[in-house]
Structure formats: C-alpha cells, structure tokens
Amino acid sequence: MILLSAASCRKDWLDRKPRNIITEGSTTWNDPVLILGVLADYYDRLPTDMGLVDIDHSSVDANQDRQAQWRNMADYDDAMWSGAGQDARNNYTSYPFDRWRIWNYGLIRDINLALENIEKYGTTLTATQKIQFSAELRFLRALDYFEMVKRMGGVPLITKQLLYDYSGEPASLQSPRAKESEIYDFIGSEMDAIKDQLGNSNAATTIASTTRANKYTALALKSRAMLYAGSLARYNNLMATPITTLGGEVGISASRAQDYYAKSLAASKEIINSGFYSLYKSNSNLGENFYEAVSKKSGNKEVILAWDYLSAKNKRHGFSYDNIARGIREDNLSSSNIAPSLNLVESYDYLDGSAGTLKTRTPDNTDYIYYTNTTDIFANKDARLYGTVIYPGAPFKGFTVQIQAGVLVWNAAANSYTTVEGTDLGSNYTDGKALTAASGPHRSILEVSNTGFYLRKYIDPGVNTSTRGIQSDMWWVRFRLGEVYLNASEAAFELSQTTDAMLYINALRERAGFAANSMKALTIEKIQNERRVELAFEDHRIWDLKRWRIADKVWNGSTSNPDAMVSALYPYRVIRPGDPARDGKYVFIKMVAPRIRAPRFFQLGNYYSSIDQVVLNNNPKIVRNPFH
C-alpha cells in the first residue's frame, strides 16, 4: 500500500509520455536538423513505378500503394518474371485500368503543411534557411504532381493545407481536377520560380548534390515534364480519336506542343551547358563504363538526382539478392527474378549501325550459325547492351555467367539434332561437359532466367551484396545527364532543329562505342529506340510509350505480334562428333519465353489510369478518365 500511494504521486496515472514520437511542433520547425529529417522522409516517399525496393502500402492507403515496385520491371517488354510466386506477371490478359494509379495527396498535404509550418513556427530560422527549405519542398511537391499527372492526367492542384473543421460540410474543400496542361504549367512555373533559390550546388567546384534538389535538378524535372507535355500535345492529337475530356483534364491542345518542346530544350541546354555535369567516361571498357555511369556513386558527374542507400547505416535493399544471376548468387535463395527479354537485347544496334537482330540462323535459314563462344553472337554490339544485361558468357563480379539451356545432339540417321535439356541446373551431359549451365536458362525451373539473360544494371558488384544479410546500397537514379541529352535531342527534333538533335544523340552513341556522328538521319522511331536502350529499367519506357501514344500499338495483345510477346534466347552446345566446324560449338534458338502465356495488352483505357471510386465519391467535382 505504501508502494501504491507512492505511485499515486504521479499527476495522472494515464498520462504517459511517448518515447517514440516527437510531440513538439515549434521545436521541429526551428531546428534545421529536424527539418532536414522531414525532407528526408519526403524524399524517400517520392513515387516511382520501379525503383530498387518494394513499398506497398495498399493495406493502409489504397492510393499510396504503388510508391515503388521493382517487380514492375518484369511487366513490360524489356523483361519478364523468372522468380517464384508471381507468374501472373507473365500472364496479364490485359493491364488493369487501375494500374499506375496513384493519388498520393498524403505527401502533398505533408509538404503543404511543412511549407506553412516553416513560416508559422520557424521563428529562429534565417531567411536563407527558410527560402532554401521552402524551395526544396516545392521541388518535391512539383515532382509528386508530375508523377500524378503522367499517370492520371490533370489532378486537383492543391497548394495549401486543406483543414476540415468537423462541421459536416466539407464541400468547401472540394477542388475540381486541373487541366492536364495546368499541372505541367505548374511544374514549369514552379521550377522557374525556385531554381535560383535552391542551394545544394557549388559553383566554384561545379559539384552539385546528387541526392537533394539543386538548380539543375529543378531544370531536369522541367526538361522531362515539358517534353512529356509537348509530346502529349503532339501525339495525342495525331491519334485517330484523341483522348480528351471536355474540361481538358485529359488532352492538351496541339498548339502548345512547340512551346513545351522549346521550354524542355531550354532547360536541357541549361543543364548541359552548366559545367556541373558530364557524361560518365571513366572506364575504357565501354560496357563497364555504361554500367558505371548509372551505378557508380563517386566521381560520377552524370547523375543529377538519385534515391540513395547506405549499407553502413542499414539503409539498404535486396534488389541484388533478388536479381543477381542464378549461377553466381551468394545467398541460397532468390535471384534471377527480373529476366531481360530478347526483345530488349535485339534493340541494341550493332556498332556498324545495323539493326540489332541477333543472327542465329544462316541467311538461307538452313542451319544454325555456330559460335565458338556464347559471347560471340553479341560481338560488336552497342556497349550499352553489356552495361545493361548479362548475356550468355558475360562476366560479372569476376565470374563468367554461364548460360546454356542444353545440348543439341546430332542424330545422323534422322539428319537432325535431338535437343536435350537438364532437369536441374549445373548438370553435366553424359560427355562430362555442361548440359544445363548453373545459370540456366530453364523452361520450368523458377528463380533462374527463363529468357537466357540477366540484369546487370543496378546489380551490386560488391562482395556478398546479393545475400540477405548484407544486401546492397546501390542507388536508384531518378535523373541523369544521359536522359537530359535524349530530352534535348527529342525536343530539338520536334522543333526541327535536327542538327542539334543528332548532336546530342550521337554523343551518347559515341560513348557506347559507335563512331562519331554515327547517326546521320534522325526519325522519331530512332529516338524512341535510343531512349529504350539508353534508359532501360530506369522507369522510362512505359511513360515514353504512353506519351508517344504507341503503347496500344506495341503491346496490342496479339500473340502474333513479336513486340507484345516476351522472347527468349536459349544457347545450346552442339554434340556432333566428326564435324569439327560444329562439334562443341554453340547455337542459339529464339523462342517466346516458355513461361510467358499471354501477350502484353495495353488498351486505350490504360493511357490514363482509372480514378479510385472512393476518390470520386469523396469529391463530386472529380470527373472520370475516358474509357472508365
């Protein structure tokens, strides 16, 4: 009882002070360290379709569930799913209309709140600090709006905290959707307004932050957003039936195309000419160089903004664990989930400028072409192929990634080959040599490539980074100079400044091993292919195909359309004793990847994602997108 009365000295027994929450507002907004913490949270919440992590909050907020899903890399035509448990990714009968949907006004609210609280509480902050933080917050808000507009079309433009007063009358909080163009214009004007307020760059050393917004990050966003707006204005109106709504929530007038392209080009040029950035050219092995251009964190003046990780502080991810080539995995689970497609591999041109189609059969199609090494078929290809994917026999982390599906045994009596494939990986044929390689490919085994290719881009080269215990701190590049070159090239092309357009595109090609000025004539198709090969797996292709309004044609849901089917390339070792020209050599068979069971099917209703019914219910001023 003494103990009891002693305990009752506390003022209110039920008033407990949490140790895992900061409850004080004014402290937070006067402490630059804590404000940076708020920014850190916002940076980390920026949505992307891919990324190196999976952040799925669908159970909590249906409109924030797709913040980042690396698995989406398997959903288009650049790759397929070769892992376990998600074979639905290989069997989409069509993309659902709610795909790519986000409505993440949670982040918008938090940013607006921060902008207001800095003004309201930040009494001891210097004016410079306030300007800097506010500008950075506005960058984040604009980037979030960009992620929304490219998926949803025009969305309500909310730039102030909306506070509900529990009056039961929330109508005053309802805003209609802005026009699609208005969101792009907002992004453009915001970037213009803040670009010179943003710090995070040092003019003397020409070194800019790669993880926080600076002037050039703002310009990079502007470059991309204006390019999207320009191409929407142009290509949507070239469709048989342009996709529009009466209020302009979807659809931009064709007349605005030139203006947007010009703004994009100007922003791109300002970055290119700033002296802060240069294409990464530090490794004489051009394939490795391209890999490093994306993945190398130090001494890399190409990357403009990245989502960074740091293993030493337990900020890391399992992307390498999940996607390293099977035969060289360090953990005993996972690997190989994202398997790049033959479609992608063949889109890399040969360095002589010829189309990238791989030569597996003799010109008269009577026999295979016999290669001494599995790598030979990829000889003289665009170095970006090496830098992006691991093809049969390519090295990684000091290992050779052996990829062989089986053997072709010559049956002289039948005058044909008998195909023999292993039931397990790393198996040997009766001749004591490899039957199925440790990295496959295999038609039915999971967690081994089903296409014959593995991902190189974003796979960590560090020792044991593909283990669950150590993981990887490879960063995710949101903006880099390579894209800005392509943006500039495309904008210039659309503005009929073809010389400039070729200048930028050839700079990238030259870095990939092509001769100087390798591209002599430019078409939009060439620009499209160039973006595919340069920016593969960097979360561009789906958005590019959408803004060019070709997604429904490339992925038309037809099994007879090779672009809609994900293809594979299976290497075999030939056993044909007595024929030294063929025996022991390698041949390749192209096929639809065995685990792919449905073509990619992008419908017109996919150009803009459907708006969640709950959102529509909550605000009657929101109009639906077309086709929904």
Added chain:
Amino acid sequence: MGSQFKLLNKTAMKNCLPLWVNASSPSYRVSRYSPGILQVLLVMIVMNFTFIYDVTAGVTSEIPIKKIPFFRPITGKITNSKNEPVSGVSVKVKETKTGTTSNENGDYSINIPNATGILTFSHIGYADKQIEVASYTTVINVRLEENQSTLNDVVVVGYGTQKKATITGAVSSLKSEDLMRTPAVAATSALVGKIPGITARSTDNRPGNGTSIQIRNLGAPLYVIDGVPYSTSEGATSFGFNTGISGQNLFNQLGLEDIESISILKDASAAVYGLRASNGVVLVTTKKGKRGETSNFNLSGYYGLQNFTRFNKPGNAAQYVRGRLESEQNLGRSPSLLYTKEQLAKWEAGTDKGYKSYNYFDMVTRPNVPQYYISANASGGSQKSNYYFSISHVDQDAIIKDYKFDRTNIQANLNATVFKGMQIGAQISGRLQKHHNVGVPGLDDYTNPLLSISSMWPTESPYANDNIKYINQTHNINVNPATYKNDVTGYVDEMYRSMNVNLTAQYDTKFGLTLKGLYSYNYTNEDFDGFEYTYNAYIYDPITDSYNNRSAAGALYGNQNPWREKHKRNIFARFAQIQANYSKQFGDHSFSAVAAYERSDNENSYFLVHTIPPNNTIPTQLFSNQDVLIDDWSTEARAGYVGRLNYSYAGKYLLEVLGRYDGSYLYAPGSRWGFFPGISAGWRISEEPFMKRSGNGFITDLKLRASYGETGSEIGYPISQNRSVNTNLYTAGGSAPDPFSYLPGYTFAGTGVDDGRSAVLDGNYVIGLRPRGLPITNLSWVKNQSKNIGIDIGVLNGKISGQFDVFERKRSGLPAARYDVLVPSEVGYTLPNENLTSDATRGVEGMITYSNKAGAFDYAVAANGTFARRRDLQPYKPRFGNAWDEYRNSTVDRWSSINWGYHVIGRFESLQDIESYKIDNDNQGNRSQLPGDFKYEDVNGDKIINALDQRPIGYAEGTQPYVSFGFNGRVAYRSFTLSVDFAGANMQSYFRDNELKYPFQNNGNSPAYMFEDHWRRVDPYDPGSAWVGGTYPAFRKDLTTHVNYNPIGGSRSDFWLTNVHYLRLKNLELGYNFPKSLIDRMGLARFRVYVNGTNLISFDNVKEFQIDPEISLGSGLIYPQQRLVNFGFNVSFK
C-alpha cells in the same frame, strides 16, 4: 455421585433431564461411569423445582423453575465424507424457528426448546439430513453425504469467491485434477473440450505452443492470475516466438501442477473487470497450503513419445517425374526435353544408380520423440501460516531433430497471520524457459524444415553422391534437410526468464469488514541469441569422382549469408490494488460488498544488435561487424474503481450489482474513463418450500439466472470490413488503437507504414521525421452489452446436473469511418474512425453431467457444447449500388464471416465437352481448359463465370469454430480409473492453398495423394492419348492463375474450401492406484501410475488431405498437434 440422588428412585431419575453440562458426555453417564469430570452441573426438574447439583462440589441448590430458561443445548461437529469440517451448514429444529449454522471448524451448537425434537442439517451440495434428538443426548456429530453435484464448490470469481450454488453469472470452473488429465505443455491446451463456452483451435503446435482459446468466440479473453490482470496484447515475433508479455502467455507458461483452479467469467460477471473484459475473463488461482494440515509432499512425472497426428506425405520420384512430364504436356511444351522416355522408365524402376527416390518426410521428421515432465511440491501449514512450494520441469523435443523446448517453473505461495486478524502473504512464481532451434536462414526456423518435405525433389539426394560428408547442392539448397543441424547452419536460442511476485496483506476486523492490499510486480526478460553459419555444399562429378564446392563460374555453393543477432526484451508489469470486503447476515438476509481501487502499468523495451559475422567461429558479436541496432519501447497504463454488492434472501433470491469506473491510457483525456455496470439475479427454485414439499428428491437443485453487464473493448480499427476481401479472416478481437494516437506530432525513423522514413542525403544518413495524421480525439472504447439467461439444474440428488445458457454480447460503437461526410481525398488525410457500427455475438452453451456408483464402479459422464457466432447488426448508414451489391456485401443484420465462393458442379469430361460448353468458364472462351477442369455453377445464368456467381460456401477461416463440443467420461473400479475426453468442432472453414493446391508449388514436389489421383493423359509423351479421370485437375506447374485455382473474380471454390468438422479423442487415460496395504509399507500416502494417450483418434472430413483438422495454414506446412503416448506417476509421501 452424592447422596442427594438417593432421594430419587430410579423412575424419578428417568424423569430427570440432564440439561446443561459443559463437558461432552451426558451427565447420566457421568454419574455412572465418569465421576472424575470437573464442573459438571446437573439440573434436575422434579415436580416444579429445579435442583442444580454441582457434581464436583457436591452442592445442590434449589431454584424455582421459572427462574431459568427452559432449553436444551446440543452441540456437535459436522464433517463430510472425507472427515473434513463443513462450515455454513444450516441446522434447524424442525417445525420451529430455531436455527443456526456451523462455524469454520464445522462446530455448531443449538438449543432445543422442547425436550425432544428433530434436527435438520442442510447445506448446498450435501444431502439434507434429519436426526431425532434422543433423550439425554447432548452431542450430535453429523456426517453429511455430498451430493453428486458440485454445488458446494467454492468458485473464484472477480474480487472474491462464491459458492457455486449462489452464483448468478455465467461462470464455469475447472479444477486442478481435470486440468492435469491432459499432459499439456501450455495450460490453454488443457482446457480444450472440458468447459462449455470455451472454443479452441490449435493451429501451430511447435513445442511450447498453446492452443488459441476464446470464450464464446468473443475474442482474446483477459487473463487474471491470482487477482492480477495482465496485458491482452498478443504477439509473436517473426521468429515465431511469443512476445511473452500477455496474460495468455503467462498463463500458458505457469507450471500446470501449480494451478489450483480456473474460472471462466463469461457474461456480466466479467464486467467487474471493465474496459478489457468484453471478451470474457479467465481467472487463474494457484495452489495454497491448508492451515493445520500435515505436510504433503508430492512427486509426479511422465515420459511420453510424440508423433505428428497428420502431415502430408510427398510423392516419390516416379510419381514426381511423371507428374512433371504431364505438366509439360499440359502446358504445351515438349515433355521429352525434361525427361526422356528412357529416363522416365528408369525413375519408375528406381533401380539404376542415380535413379533412387528420396523420402524427405522421413528425412526431416523423427518418430517417437520424447516429452517429459517432473514435478515436486510440498504444502502444509500450521495454525498461523500455510505454504505451498513447487518446482517442475517440462521438456519437449521437436519432431525435427535439434529443435527443443524446455521450461522450469517454481512457485512459492506463503501466507501467515502476524497478529490477530492480520495476514500477509506472498505468491512468487518463477520461470526459465528455453527454445532451441537450428539457425535456418530466414526468420522462423520451423518454416524451412516443413517446407523441405514439400519442396525437395524426390529425385535429388541430400548428400552429394549420397556421401554424408558432402551436403548436396540441391536445386534449392536452402531447404536441403542435410543442413538442419546445429553444427552446419547454426543455432537460435531463445530464453525467457520471468519472475512474478505478488505481495498481499489482509486485515479482518471483528465486524465483518476485511481490508486487503495487493501489489504485484512481474519482470519478464527475453534473451535471444541466434547465429546462422555459412556452409558449403557440393556437386559430385562422376567423371572425375570429385566433389565441387563451387560452380564452374566460380561462385561458392551452399549458404554464404552469415547472420548473427542478439536481442533482449524486458517487460515490467506492475499492479496495485486496495480492496475492502464486507459481509453480514441478518437472519435470512445476507449482504456482501466489495470496493476496490487498482491501477496497473507496464513497460516493454526491446533492444537488438545485429552483426554480419566474419566467420563461424568467433562466438561473440563485435562492433566492427555490427549493422543494425533497434531500440524499441512501448507502454500501457490503466486504472479503475470497482464496486460490487451481493444480496441474498434465504439462499433463494440472489442479486448481484456491480460497477467499475475504468480508465485507459489509449484514449484522449476527455474520453478515457468509462463506467461499466452489471447486474445479475438468481432464483433458486429448488429452495422454495413448494419444491421442497413436492420434493420426491427428483429435482434437487434448480436455479434460474439472468444477467446484464456492460464492458468495454479497446478496439481501434474496424474488423475486416474491407468489402473487397473475400477471405473473411476475421479476428473477433479487433486490434487495439495505436497508443498516443490522440497526440499530434512527428514519427521518426521507424519501420511502420506511417513512420518517418530516413534517407541518405549527400552521403549522410538523415533520420526521417514525418508529421502524424490528424490526432484521434473522438474515438473511445467500444461498448459491449452482455446478456445471459441460464439455468442450473440438479436431478436425482445431483447425479445428473446441467447448466444451460443463452447469451448475446452486443457491441456498439465499433470504429468505422463516417463516410457520409465525404472529405475529399485531396486533403491528404482520412478522418479518424469514430465509434459507429454494431455487431453481436450470439449463442447457446450447455453442459450435462451424470455420475453414479454401481457396486465397485464409480463413474461419470459429461457432455458440453457451445455455439457462438458473430452477427453484424447495423453498420453506419449502409448504402448499396444495386441489389447484387446489397446481397453480396451487406453487413446489415447478417451473420459475419460468410465465405463467398464458387460451386464446382462438375468436371470437363473431354475435349469435346470443353468445345461444346456454352458457359465461359475462364473468361477466355474456355481456351485454358483441359479435361478434368472444374465447371463452376453459373448461378445467375449469364453464361459467364465471374464474381456475380459467388455464393456463400463456408464460414470463417483461421479462427475459432462456431460450434465446439466435448465429451468426458470417467470410470473408477477399485484401484483403476479410466478417463476419456473427446473434443470436437463444427462450422469452420479450411482453404487448401499453395502446396496443397498448386502442383509443384514453389518449384517443389506435391503430396503423394495428388499424384495418385488426378486427371492426366495415359501417355505423357502423346498429346493424343486418352484422358484418365481423378480427383485433382490436370497438372500445370506454376500456372497458379488458372481458373481451377483462382476462378475469375475470386479465389475460393468449394473444391478447395472445406467446412471442417471433427471429433477427436483428446485424451485417454488409464490409471492405477496402488492399494493402501502395499503403499503403507512403502511409507507412501498415495501411489498412482497411469498411461495416457493424446489425440489418438480423430473422426473428421480432412483425412484425405492428410492434415490435422485444427490447422489453418492453407499449405498444411505447419507443425500439427502431436499424438502423444505417455507413462506417468503420482506419489504422495506420508
């Protein structure tokens, strides 16, 4: 004898009444045989004079008769058949108003107003007795015969005890001996099938685990152990260990033998526990010694052998290979690329080298794994103190080698009277508990071994070239059981050390008021130490006869992912209570009252350090290798005022009124406190004169009970009201609101969805801060109204007794969104839930027992059953888009957890059948169908199968069955006892998924029964060959999206969903008591040996899936219950 007696002749002497003596013998006899007794007064009435004769002094005085009261005192002692005193026995002189009751020593004294009379002795639970008072009798000792019923049992209820007979609430209780009949490691498992109202499901039975029990399917109950309520927050770590902080865990981890009784408060009787009592209360009392008892010393123990009840057996190599070929064929790929015909033939023969079939069930599991228990206790007491000491140890090995569980418990319960009326006591319990697992990569170490059974290919060897020196680099080395050894893959040790100390003081005043104080302190520590080694694996190369530990590319085989973690959880739980009890009897009116104030809090802190060990050798963690640190904290705090009044009139009319004013830290200051009243009344019809009069002894006890009570529930979120979810995985409890959600502020660097996320900015790790959502200040606890009507009946002198209850618990104010106030999504936050919707759990329960003796047979049988199901009542302003929406999604006054799915009405018999089938079964024009595929019922007749064709096909999955029942029987014949306990359940659904559904799931094997009985072509190499029918559809490896498994619009069909019912023999025990003549010579008071079987037989409808009927995991890859056969003994020393 003095000369005065000479005045009287013998006849006169007979007329003298020896009336008043202070010794225990009649004076008549004193006068004749015992002249030495002191101070014997003899009063004789002769004519109108009274002579008082002092035997010792030899003096006679004469008093006129009117001067002394005319009465005749009788005294005596009342005992029961065990010679124990019985207190509170009503002693009455028949046909008079004179009456008394026996005291705590069983003594009584009464004055008979007439010279002769009949004394009646009555007491609840005993047969009434009438004794004619003979002349000259002054002492009548009575032995009462117990009724067969248990009405005289003292039952622990909230804040006190009551006689079972006078309880007005729905309270069931279980005594130690009934608990001990099941050799359970965790106490919850020992309750199954024995108490009406308890529903049980045992879904994961790894060593040390208990059974999930609920009271009337209301949700997780509150556990109160020796008067101390503990936290209800349940949890398991990602390693599968209990977080150890809840009352349920403390209960489960008590020494089973230390439990004296368990009471289950099911209705308003629980309301005295207020805010957390809505799901019922489990009251646990530990054993105490008895005062004035000679010392008891008991030893008991058992040794048992465990086997899985059921677990599915994987296919053999021939089955597997053929199935794989069929799958390739069915998927339109070339089977011969996988296995040639020659290879198939070799696998089917299984004789050639390299074509051996491996059985991974046998590899992973062991038969007849030991479990043993040993316990010693001593109890006793002097006049001023009593004690109970015990120590026990239970040890349970897992079916999987190198996995084990053991626990040691101590209990010391002491009580002493320090001065008159003042008692102090202590109840101390301690526990050391250890789980040892093999450190299998991945979190829960039990996952992989069970997964291995299904995942390993029967075509691959665990050891390269079958050489046990080399672990084979199998297709998935992670599940190669050759690695599941401490010295290969490492270890995980998890240790709990827990001490619970209750200190009590009690002062009894002389006028019926008792004051009590209780302080309880619980300290629980969890220490986790895990080390997962790297290890190598090999592939044998027959050409060079070598074992290679790395691939040709150079990458090492095996596991190169080392892992080391230690963590600690410290939990401090404090509880303090002051209590006043008062009881008084005025004639037939008896009152008692309780008032109490109590408060409790706990703190839970967690600290984790993780390293990446550079090798498998250095045993400690080094800072240089550290990569993770977690420092976590949580708290709970509550307080409450308790009051209760009991009134009874003549033991017939019973009334209880109670109330509690309770507060919880979870809510904002304005909505913290709530008042929870309860009232219950009982009418013991059997005590009415008309029943007594008509009493032919047939109905010996009859009581009607009714109760109403209000309680709270700390529920923060709506329970499974997500309308798009069909699984209905519903937890009756709901989850608690987030602590401190009433505060604004910022979260930082957490791991939750709403926690601030950190980022790496300019190469520096920046701790993230996130503004929290709107503070939740308008949400409070959920209100519960519990109603219960019950009847207790005893027939044939209690040989048959029954208890039946009808009940409802209505919840109102379940949290939900006020969705008609539509705040635009663009505001960026959602309005907090408010207390808006309602539901009810309704049901009936009952039990009936019959016990009797027939010659040397002494036997009892009992049956109990419970039906309890939740019904949604009124959601907040429901609205529906159309009639289908309402039919499919309404929760207005409808049973909850309806499982919606498709009816399978038949199979496609042939390709022609598919061709000509008019209903689009797969939304692809039946392009994906093969013979043997399911035809779903097109309920709405629109020729296409989609979500509109879903209909109710079952009940909730994964939670308690709606119907539970049990049968118990006991026969004693001379020195033998035989007891059986059956437990059963009905109305629960099990959904087969993953390994039990998809062939070759996870790139592995499938159950043998699936291979033996499925649709296939006769020749896996010939697509034109004939189809053969079976139970399971044609194999298509990895095509989990197929409509056989996932119909368009939903995943459930009544092929994969089974409404499980079972009746299992939980327990069968044969015991033998050594005869007294023998054990006397051994110096023992009791010596009993027994053999006991658990889960020996099960009658159910999931046998064909080879799963235990109580599991809920769809894949079946969970540690099932054990079939345990054990041998035990109990010895009591003199």
